[in-house]
Amino acid sequence: MVRFFRRKKGAEEAPEAAEADAPEAVEAPEADAPEAVEAPAAEEVPKSVEQAVERTRRTWFSRIGGMFRRGLDDELWAELEETLIAADTGVETTVKLLENLKERVKEEGIRDPEQAQEALREELLSILDVDSRLGRLWGPASADPSAELSERSIGVRNADRTGATTGLRIGGAAQDGGAEFPKPAVVLVVGVNGTGKTTSIGKLAHAYQQEGRKVLLAAADTFRAAAIDQLKQWGERAGVDVIAHKQGGDPAAVVFDSLSAAESRDVDVLIIDTAGRLHTKVNLMEEMRKVNRIIQRKVPDGPHEVLLVLDATSGQNALHQAKYFTEALGVTGILLAKLDGTAKGGVVFAICDQLRIPVRFVGTGEKAGDLANFEPKQFVDALFA
Numbered sequence: 002m003v004r005f006f007r008r009k010k011g012a013e014e015a016p017e018a019a020e021a022d023a024p025e026a027v028e029a030p031e032a033d034a035p036e037a038v039e040a041p042a043a044e045e046v047p048k049s050v051e052q053a054v055e056r057t058r059r060t061w062f063s064r065i066g067g068m069f070r071r072g073l074d075d076e077l078w079a080e081l082e083e084t085l086i087a088a089d090t091g092v093e094t095t096v097k098l099l100e101n102l103k104e105r106v107k108e109e110g111i112r113d114p115e116q117a118q119e120a121l122r123e124e125l126l127s128i129l130d131v132d133s134r135l136g137r138l139w140g141p142a143s144a145d146p147s148a149e150l151s152e153r154s155i156g157v158r159n160a161d162r163t164g165a166t167t168g169l170r171i172g173g174a175a176q177d178g179g180a181e182f183p184k185p186a187v188v189l190v191v192g193v194n195g196t197g198k199t200t201s202i203g204k205l206a207h208a209y210q211q212e213g214r215k216v217l218l219a220a221a222d223t224f225r226a227a228a229i230d231q232l233k234q235w236g237e238r239a240g241v242d243v244i245a246h247k248q249g250g251d252p253a254a255v256v257f258d259s260l261s262a263a264e265s266r267d268v269d270v271l272i273i274d275t276a277g278r279l280h281t282k283v284n285l286m287e288e289m290r291k292v293n294r295i296i297q298r299k300v301p302d303g304p305h306e307v308l309l310v311l312d313a314t315s316g317q318n319a320l321h322q323a324k325y326f327t328e329a330l331g332v333t334g335i336l337l338a339k340l341d342g343t344a345k346g347g348v349v350f351a352i353c354d355q356l357r358i359p360v361r362f363v364g365t366g367e368k369a370g371d372l373a374n375f376e377p378k379q380f381v382d383a384l385f386a
């Protein structure tokens with residue numbers, strides 16, 4: 002699937018002064034003044050998921066067909082195990098997967114290599130089938146009536162969310178009228194340092210902006226001045242405002258200000274960037290919980306999504322990080338960044354199997370358009386293409 006981006010609408014707003022109701026003992030937010038900036042390289046063709054998993058396919062999965070053709074014996078199972086683990090599928094997940102597969106081959110009396118390989122694809126797909134209705138923005142837009150019911154019960158829209166211009170399903174596409182899109186929708190983005198949080202926020206901001214949603218970004222990663230500048234740059238490129246304080250400021254105060262600004266500026270989507278590490282005396286999880294509390298004080302049903310950004314190139318480490326964030330913060334979705342940068346895309350199976358949290362997006366490059374929804378079938382097909 003190749004998606005094209007159109008040039009963004011030239012609807013940049015004059016920045017406003019920061020809100021007056023900031024808590025005391027907080028520095029006045031800096032004026033965040035995106036000037037008229039050139040549109041991002043919007044005509045570039047974004048990298049597709051197929052391109053992003055090409056290395057994983059070529060390095061590992063392309064061998065699998067040959068293995069099956071040599072016969073369904075112990076050697077096959079051993080080779081498969083080795084290959085899947087090498088592709089970062091994780092020992093636990095791989096062992097479970099192969100046990101299920103062997104059992105199926107036995108029970109169904111499968112002798113045909115092609116049929117056996119098809120069974121492997123099905124088993125891989127079933128691992129990715131995380132039936133999760135977590136979060137308010139990115140849940141499945143299913144035609145299944147039972148899904149419709151449970152979605153309604155937690156207040157999630159069940160409309161077609163395909164973006165009008167980006168092709169991304171990011172919730173509340175303009176053509177839906179957005180009746181049940183929470184306003185402002187609050188997305189809290191978390192993850193350890195360097196995973197791709199700020200870049201991914203830039204991509205999401207760009208996508209929402211393309212759909213005609215008014216976006217505001219909050220620079221609650223106050224750990225490094227460069228982090229604030231980086232978010233501002235993405236804000237400029239996407240043509241959206243950024244609320245920022247100075248380096249070393251209280252992240253919760255930035256969040257507080259951004260929530261006030263979101264209200265007064267009639268913002269549709271507020272996306273909050275957070276630090277992946279802090280000065281040693283502050284516990285990162287405590288800080289994140291505090292940010293969460295501030296959000297809930299102003300937006301009782303928020304944050305509507307807690308997006309954990311994982312780095313696909315960090316393999317099984319990504320999983321350890323994920324566990325620690327999900328336990329502390331109630332993560333509702335995962336964005337797997339840098340899928341294009343690894344030959345070990347099998348990590349997606351380990352993540353889905355072990356966390357049972359939906360992977361909503363994958364990062365396929367460093368550009369604004371290099372973001373795709375994660376579609377299990379498309380992903381497995383790309384691995385075996």
Ligand SMILES: Nc1nc2c(ncn2[C@@H]2O[C@H](COP(=O)(O)OP(=O)(O)OP(=O)(O)O)[C@@H](O)[C@H]2O)c(=O)[nH]1
Nearest residue numbers: 194195196197198199200277338339364365366367
């Ligand atoms: N190839 C590729 N690179 C990416 C992707 N997403 C992010 N990056 C790169 O990864 C690096 C780190 O990204 P950041 O967005 O700064 O990561 P971060 O999590 O905000 O980092 P900290 O603010 O230090 O915690 C940058 O060089 C990005 O360009 C992706 O999907 N593909």
Ligand SMILES: [Mg+2]
Nearest residue numbers: 198199222228
């Ligand atoms: Mg960052």
